[in-house]
Amino acid sequence: MVVAKIIFVANLIVLIAFFGTMPVFIKIQGAFNYYFDYTAALLENESGQVYDFIVVGSGSAGAVLANRLSKNNKVLVLEAGGDPLFYNYIPMLSNAMFGRPEVDWLYKTEPQKFSGKSFVNQQFPWPRGKLVGGSSNLNYQVYMRGNPNCYDNWANSTGDPTWKYDNVLPYFKKSLDYHGQFAENKEHYGESAYGFLHVEKRKWVPPLHQTFLDAGKELGYDEVDVNGPQRVGFGPIEVTQKNGERFGTFSAFIKNNLRGKFNLVISRYSHATKLKLDKSGRAVGVWYDRHGVRKFASASKEIIVSGGAIGSPQLLMLSGIGPKKHLESIGV
Ligand SMILES: Cc1cc2nc3c(=O)[nH]c(=O)nc-3n(C[C@H](O)[C@H](O)[C@H](O)COP(=O)(O)OP(=O)(O)OC[C@H]3O[C@@H](n4cnc5c(N)ncnc54)[C@H](O)[C@@H]3O)c2cc1C
Helix, strand or coil, X not given: CHHHHHHHHHHHHXXXXXHHHHHHHHHXXXXXXXXXXXXXXXHCCCCXXXXXXXXXXXXXXXXXXXXXHCCCCCEEEECCCECCCHXXXXXXXXXXXXXXXXXXXXXXXCCCXXXXXXXXXXXXXXXXXXXXXXXXXXXXXXXXXXXXXXXXXXXXXHCCHHHXXXXXXXXXXXXXXXXXXXXXXXXXXXXXXXXXXXXXXXXXXCCCHHHHHHHHHHCCCEECCXXXXXXXXXXXXXXXXXXXXXXXXXXXHHHHHCCCCXXXXXXXXXXXXXXXXXXXXXXXXXXXXXXXXXXXXXXXXXXXXXXXXXXXXHHHHHCCCCCHHHHHHCCC
């Protein structure tokens, strides 16, 4: 009994020390990364360079594009944040990373009238990752492809059959290194180690997990693979982790693929502020701020804006692409 008490108190002290010192370590590592990059930037002569492609934002989308395009092209990635911090790799700490300027854009919603009463000014925080790998460093890591019917509906409503689920399925498989519990379904998951994004069964499941699955069965639903050919049902989730560690797009598509890739330049702490358009309205260059210095780079092929649901439209609007009246009213 005494031993159990000692172990309990010791664990408690370790936990308190871990969480108590976390903000300090985040600040220290964030500052170290920033100033390391600041010094490196002094030695680089990146401004005015011409690349084949420029990718703005290296989040879930941008990291994949940077990886694929740099196979045969010279690619510049402009990312407003730095590399993920130690704590970003710990799956359970997603929420603890929200609201930290080293990794989050600190967006807030408009003040709400009827909700958000526990927040200052009734404004909800709206976490978005500001680092290489973007929001995949803060998210809950659930690997969820979505319902095939949604893709088929997009194909119907856009008139573009490439959106059909059967047409996007090969790309899901191509991106995946699947180690989950439905591995025998090769048609749906491909071979393991086929792609880079490691997906696995959760290493730790909450005690109520099985109770929820049993409850579903009791109601007459089957236990299903939520990413498989879908039926209505209940099923276990799988996660973008490797051996229990967060495996976001930084780990999957950038960190483990940089060796020997001299044609992929990742410019960290580089905030794109405006696109340069030629006379025909085609984007040919990007102005960006890095450590307080205004820089410019141009692309001979394409500029891809993958700054996320907030960053992309913002950059387009700053470049004069968007609702005319609104842009005029703020002097763009
Ligand atoms: C709390 C939370 C939990 C989530 N949980 C899940 C989940 O469990 N499963 C799931 O599938 N999805 C989840 N999501 C959603 C998922 O993470 C996002 O949909 C996805 O990461 C978006 O990818 P993105 O590339 O569009 O944008 P992001 O990943 O946000 O990347 C945008 C990148 O662009 C950079 N950027 C923006 N503007 C500029 C600029 N002007 N110049 C330079 N760089 C710029 C940003 O710093 C960022 O790195 C979650 C999201 C959040 C916030």
